[in-house]
Amino acid sequence: xxxxxxxxxxxxxxxxxxxxxxxxxxxxxxxxxxxxxxxxxxxxxxxxxxxxxxxxxxxxxxxxxxxxxxxxxxxxxxxxxxxxxxxxxxxxxxxxxxxxxxxxxxxxxxxxxxxxxxxxxxxxxxxxxxxxxxxxxxxxxxxxxxxxxxxxxxxxxxxxxxxxxxxxxxxxxxxxxxxxxxxxxxxxxxxxxxxxxxxxxxxxxxxxxxxxxxxxxxxxxxxxxxxxxxxxxxxxxxxxxxxxxxxxxxxxxxxxxxxxxxxxxxxxxxxxxxxxxxxxxxxxxxxxxxxxxxxxxxxxxxxxxxxxxxxxxxxxxxxxxxxxxxxxxxxxxxxxxxxxxxxxxxxxxxxxxxxxxxxxxxxxxxxxxxxxxxxxxxxxxxxxxxxxxxxxxxxxxxxxxxxxxxxxxxxxxxxxxxxxxxxxxxxxxxxxx
Amino acid sequence: xxxxxxxxxxxxxxxxxxxxxxxxxxxxxxxxxxxxxxxxxxxxxxxxxxxxxxxxxxxxxxxxxxxxxxxxxxxxxxxxxxxxxxxxxxxxxxxxxxxxxxxxxxxxxxxxxxxxxxxxxxxxxxxxxxxxxxxxxxxxxxxxxxxxxxxxxxxxxxxxxxxxxxxxxxxxxxxxxxxxxxxxxxxxxxxxxxxxxxxxxxxxxxxxxxxxxxxxxxxxxxxxxxxxxxxxxxxxxxxxxxxxxxxxxxxxxxxxxxxxxxxxxxxxxxxxxxxxxxxxxxxxxxxxxxxxxxxxxxxxxxxxxxxxxxxxxxxxxxxxxxxxxxxxxxxxxxxxxxxxxxxxxxxxxxxxxxxxxxxxxxxxxxxxxxxxxxxxxxxxxxxxxxxxxxxxxxxxxxxxxxxxxxxxxxxxxxxxxxxxxxxxxxxxxxxxxxxxxx
Numbered sequence: 001x002x003x004x005x006x007x008x009x010x011x012x013x014x015x016x017x018x019x020x021x022x023x024x025x026x027x028x029x030x031x032x033x034x035x036x037x038x039x040x041x042x043x044x045x046x047x048x049x050x051x052x053x054x055x056x057x058x059x060x061x062x063x064x065x066x067x068x069x070x071x072x073x074x075x076x077x078x079x080x081x082x083x084x085x086x087x088x089x090x091x092x093x094x095x096x097x098x099x100x101x102x103x104x105x106x107x108x109x110x111x112x113x114x115x116x117x118x119x120x121x122x123x124x125x126x127x128x129x130x131x132x133x134x135x136x137x138x139x140x141x142x143x144x145x146x147x148x149x150x151x152x153x154x155x156x157x158x159x160x161x162x163x164x165x166x167x168x169x170x171x172x173x174x175x176x177x178x179x180x181x182x183x184x185x186x187x188x189x190x191x192x193x194x195x196x197x198x199x200x201x202x203x204x205x206x207x208x209x210x211x212x213x214x215x216x217x218x219x220x221x222x223x224x225x226x227x228x229x230x231x232x233x234x235x236x237x238x239x240x241x242x243x244x245x246x247x248x249x250x251x252x253x254x255x256x257x258x259x260x261x262x263x264x265x266x267x268x269x270x271x272x273x274x275x276x277x278x279x280x281x282x283x284x285x286x287x288x289x290x291x292x293x294x295x296x297x298x299x300x301x302x303x304x305x306x307x308x309x310x311x312x313x314x315x316x317x318x319x320x321x322x323x324x325x326x327x328x329x330x331x332x333x334x335x336x337x338x339x340x341x342x343x344x345x346x347x348x349x350x351x352x353x354x355x356x357x358x359x360x361x362x363x364x365x366x367x368x369x370x371x372x373x374x375x376x377x378x379x380x381x382x383x384x385x386x387x388x389x390x391x392x393x394x395x396x397x398x399x400x401x402x403x404x405x406x407x408x409x410x411x412x413x414x415x416x417x418x419x420x421x422x423x424x425x426x427x428x429x430x431x432x433x
Numbered sequence: 434x435x436x437x438x439x440x441x442x443x444x445x446x447x448x449x450x451x452x453x454x455x456x457x458x459x460x461x462x463x464x465x466x467x468x469x470x471x472x473x474x475x476x477x478x479x480x481x482x483x484x485x486x487x488x489x490x491x492x493x494x495x496x497x498x499x500x501x502x503x504x505x506x507x508x509x510x511x512x513x514x515x516x517x518x519x520x521x522x523x524x525x526x527x528x529x530x531x532x533x534x535x536x537x538x539x540x541x542x543x544x545x546x547x548x549x550x551x552x553x554x555x556x557x558x559x560x561x562x563x564x565x566x567x568x569x570x571x572x573x574x575x576x577x578x579x580x581x582x583x584x585x586x587x588x589x590x591x592x593x594x595x596x597x598x599x600x601x602x603x604x605x606x607x608x609x610x611x612x613x614x615x616x617x618x619x620x621x622x623x624x625x626x627x628x629x630x631x632x633x634x635x636x637x638x639x640x641x642x643x644x645x646x647x648x649x650x651x652x653x654x655x656x657x658x659x660x661x662x663x664x665x666x667x668x669x670x671x672x673x674x675x676x677x678x679x680x681x682x683x684x685x686x687x688x689x690x691x692x693x694x695x696x697x698x699x700x701x702x703x704x705x706x707x708x709x710x711x712x713x714x715x716x717x718x719x720x721x722x723x724x725x726x727x728x729x730x731x732x733x734x735x736x737x738x739x740x741x742x743x744x745x746x747x748x749x750x751x752x753x754x755x756x757x758x759x760x761x762x763x764x765x766x767x768x769x770x771x772x773x774x775x776x777x778x779x780x781x782x783x784x785x786x787x788x789x790x791x792x793x794x795x796x797x798x799x800x801x802x803x804x805x806x807x808x809x810x811x812x813x814x815x816x817x818x819x820x821x822x823x824x825x826x827x828x829x830x831x832x833x834x835x836x837x838x839x840x841x842x843x844x845x846x847x848x849x850x851x852x853x854x855x856x857x858x859x860x861x862x863x864x865x866x867x868x869x870x871x
Binding site for chain 2 (some may be wrong): 068069070348349350351352354355367371391392
């Protein structure tokens, strides 16, 4: 079985699966259960300043969207940071860490945007023996209205400033958690790096309204007839998170900055994808909230099996392996020509490929007597829509035309790699002449 | 309980009341809302869907399933009823395993089709429970049409004619409307007096008068109907029953399966309905299966279906055959009745083994006897009481005089299924409407 031990910015954990700062990590009881279940690390739910804790709503905190059979696909929440007294949290963190020295225990922090507040909280957590801190610059609801959370995360200058304060007043490793509610994720990551962050973690949740009650005309989750945007998470946000992780991993300004990947990680496969795109480990919340802590067992066994099959001896062999293959559109090979091919033996004759192609694409699939569906290579632009709508796995595949072959659609010969930057239709190429 | 399955002769109360009640409960229980949602989600929304083609009434199945999936079963019911006004009953009695569900691409792919029949029932039951009848009559045309027979074909025709603004009088020879839906469907397929509820629901369109106890040829002639109405639709079904043509057929204890099935439906307390200890059902169709299974459910000890050809030739579907055998019914194939033995009442039936040759069925000469105190004949129904002027083909109506149309089991063409009768009644109504509007 592959060794899953992970060293993330000097913090060791027996596996790369951490629980994200969120409701599952709000108190000792839950965190002990998580460690007993096998989680490699925990980011304790965000602590605020000393004083009266924040209060939460007393109605629903979560909204959801579902797939078939009520499979939870997306969750949103309007819960705030911990609503328990600071001293209680600190006492519990210390108690847990004492009993689980081999696990990573990170403390998430969010205090007002002034140096004294940060200095104070950092001193208070010092003797918990926690392994590091994570700065919550991502929470998009409630706290943002008070100038914290994503209100900081949306201003790169603030990120840099606060990160500097943290590094100045603490020797603990510092992870900056980023909000996705921003147009270019690289800017806050660069700011964190400038401020001295040891790593970034992303994504925090996405501003969202999960649904609207069409009888009461209130957004969900609804509190006394009203609703507010909450933070969206779960499987539905994974593609957005993967892209943002990749953008930071491949940007020359942030390349090499350790990343803790967050966003819809539900299975070992999701985790492996984040890691391939540059995440040194992953953080999980919604999957645990949906199925309980036991899911980590599948993540551990799955990732081990995959690494064994690939011959990876450490998670470092996997981390970042897909990053060189993430590029800009303009560098994609325009001489890579494929055609859809329908395996007639596998085809169940539902005709979805035909409807999709005929109605919404390129009229490149013929429907023949007996419900036989065939691709017309002279019309197929290889868009892949038929592959995506086909209910049968691997029934429709994209077949690459070899170099030298003539594309029946364009009557051109498949040549060597060539991209948009040198394409005759590119105005900037002509301007350069 | 005074009797048991072992009591000789034809007696009632072989099983306690609670067992009888359980045996005759809904054979395929309705889906609840969540089950329907999950089942609906399995539909691929095929292009030019094969299930629609396979449905004799051409219901837009992918559309109604999508309407269920999006939380509007009422709209789904409208989609169903627009094509098949008896969609509620068809959802219960259609042999979906040989129609829409056989054609479902998921049957082809996984051997597990989308549960179209049960979803159709979910939609129609939901809408009926809400009291919805999403059809209204067009302005009155002043024309009147006689519909003979209040079975699936006649009711379907009547509803469509009423919708087009014509006034309809339905003449029904029996005491209740519904035809085979009321008298010919196994009890566990149509529980809770559904057939009558559906008729009442259908008549809410208005403009339809039902006269029961009126039989064509006995109480009224076609000429009289033509004199009274602008057009006539015949949905008279198959009123006759084929004879065994075996010696001793008239012994006590030998009955028509269709009559037994009708009795089952019309008996309020099934513990009072007598059944034999050793029941033999002769035939290979759905009527045979329905009679055999229900005999077993009433408490008969031994029930045997005997069919003269090979099992693959049985018109009861594989699903129905399995339903019978799982209920404890034995099926013997390639045997035809030779004689019914007994002293007054039947005691044994003698069968001869048959060989299916290119020249037809031939007796092999080998015979056997089955113990029997009750025998049900289920070897097919025949057209009875076809009016003068009707041209028959293969014993069924193929052509009719002017201003007369026909549909359902009495006509040639199409299988003898409820859903086929509904389609034919509906289509005849459309033709009549065109004729009446000249």
